[in-house]
Amino acid sequence: MLPKEISAKAPPVKIQGIKTKLVPYIARHIKWDGKGKWIEPFTGSGAVAFNIQPNKALLADTNVHLINLYSAIQSKRLTAGSLQDYLFKEGEKLRTIGEEHYYDIRKRFNDEGSPYDFIFLNRSCFNGVVRFNSKGKFNVPFCRKPDRFRPALVTKICNQVAWLGKVLHGKDWDFVCQPWEKTLAASEPSDFVYLDPPYVGRHTDYYNQWDEAAADNLAIKVRQLKCGFAYSMWRKNQYRENTHLDQHFADCKFIDIEHFYHVGSSEELRNAMVETLIISDENFIPDLGEDKKSSGDLQIALL
Numbered sequence: 001m002l003p004k005e006i007s008a009k010a011p012p013v014k015i016q017g018i019k020t021k022l023v024p025y026i027a028r029h030i031k032w033d034g035k036g037k038w039i040e041p042f043t044g045s046g047a048v049a050f051n052i053q054p055n056k057a058l059l060a061d062t063n064v065h066l067i068n069l070y071s072a073i074q075s076k077r078l079t080a081g082s083l084q085d086y087l088f089k090e091g092e093k094l095r096t097i098g099e100e101h102y103y104d105i106r107k108r109f110n111d112e113g114s115p116y117d118f119i120f121l122n123r124s125c126f127n128g129v130v131r132f133n134s135k136g137k138f139n140v141p142f143c144r145k146p147d148r149f150r151p152a153l154v155t156k157i158c159n160q161v162a163w164l165g166k167v168l169h170g171k172d173w174d175f176v177c178q179p180w181e182k183t184l185a186a187s188e189p190s191d192f193v194y195l196d197p198p199y200v201g202r203h204t205d206y207y208n209q210w211d212e213a214a215a216d217n218l219a220i221k222v223r224q225l226k227c228g229f230a231y232s233m234w235r236k237n238q239y240r241e242n243t244h245l246d247q248h249f250a251d252c253k254f255i256d257i258e259h260f261y262h263v264g265s266s267e268e269l270r271n272a273m274v275e276t277l278i279i280s281d282e283n284f285i286p287d288l289g290e291d292k293k294s295s296g297d298l299q300i301a302l303l
């Protein structure tokens with residue numbers, strides 16, 4: 001069974017489309033006995049699995065840097081203590097040398113791919129955006145705050161890593177870098193799959209190539225799954241509705257969530273958007289006696 005009430009914690013990496021705020025709704029509306037694996041083909045920051053905390057999990061993503069980081073924390077090659085030493089050292093260099101040091105770390109990361117450097121860049125890049133160019137190189141500029149790694153921030157990041165280290169301890173979880181097709185192919189009837197693919201036409205970078213054809217292909221494969229699923233998807237914005245939903249998921253339960261995007265550089269990305277969580281019929285738990293909820297800047301309605 002999934003935990004009934006979760007006060008979701010933020011994972012150590014921030015990425016576009018992070019679903020920390022959605023976790024309580026996911027947990028509350030999914031019925032699953034937890035006997036199989038919790039599968040995420042699009043793990044991203046890991047916010048969902050890390051808070052749901054199933055016993056067995058297959059967590060995959062094509063972004064090798066995310067997978068490397070979680071594997072490093074799982075194997076204790078990266079701990080809160082080792083990260084603290086690293087961030088104090090590199091943070092002090094950033095403070096004294098300035099942005100040149102950020103670009104040195106960025107070059108080193110693009111040459112060597114260290115998970116320590118990934119966290120450094122993720123937490124000191126402009127607007128907190130994770131973006132890789134067409135050659136798979138991280139290309140986000142500096143946030144222009146040389147004193148970025150003040151003790152309070154270092155402590156906060158290290159606490160997030162310590163929390164994740166504890167969550168991973170003793171769990172039968174596999175982190176794998178692979179495309180979603182391979183991940184879905186590994187599912188069995190007792191599993192549950194949570195899917196959060198990139199949105200068509202948004203956040204496109206090297207690791208987020210996504211178009212209508214990919215979305216259709218995924219939807220078709222999801223409907224062929226032999227296990228339960230939940231699928232995060234955009235439903236509408238002020239300009240249009242996502243017709244893809246009725247085409248593939250008309251018989252499923254939808255939970256709509258209206259919210260404002262805060263991550264992103266343009267006005268367009270900050271617009272209100274209705275997202276939906278689609279849950280396979282047999283796995284859906286309704287909220288009895290309540291048909292509307294709101295939490296902070298989230299609004300949720302059961303349809």
Ligand SMILES: C[S@@+](CC[C@H](N)C(=O)[O-])C[C@H]1O[C@@H](n2cnc3c(N)ncnc32)[C@H](O)[C@@H]1O
Pocket residue numbers: 015016017018019020041042043044045046047048060061062063178179180181196197198199207208209
């Ligand atoms: C919207 S994000 C997932 C966000 C995640 N649920 C969270 O809370 O952080 C989509 C993820 O899909 C990954 N991705 C993009 N294309 C993929 C593919 N073809 N196969 C597997 N993962 C892919 C991206 O690297 C990205 O991490």
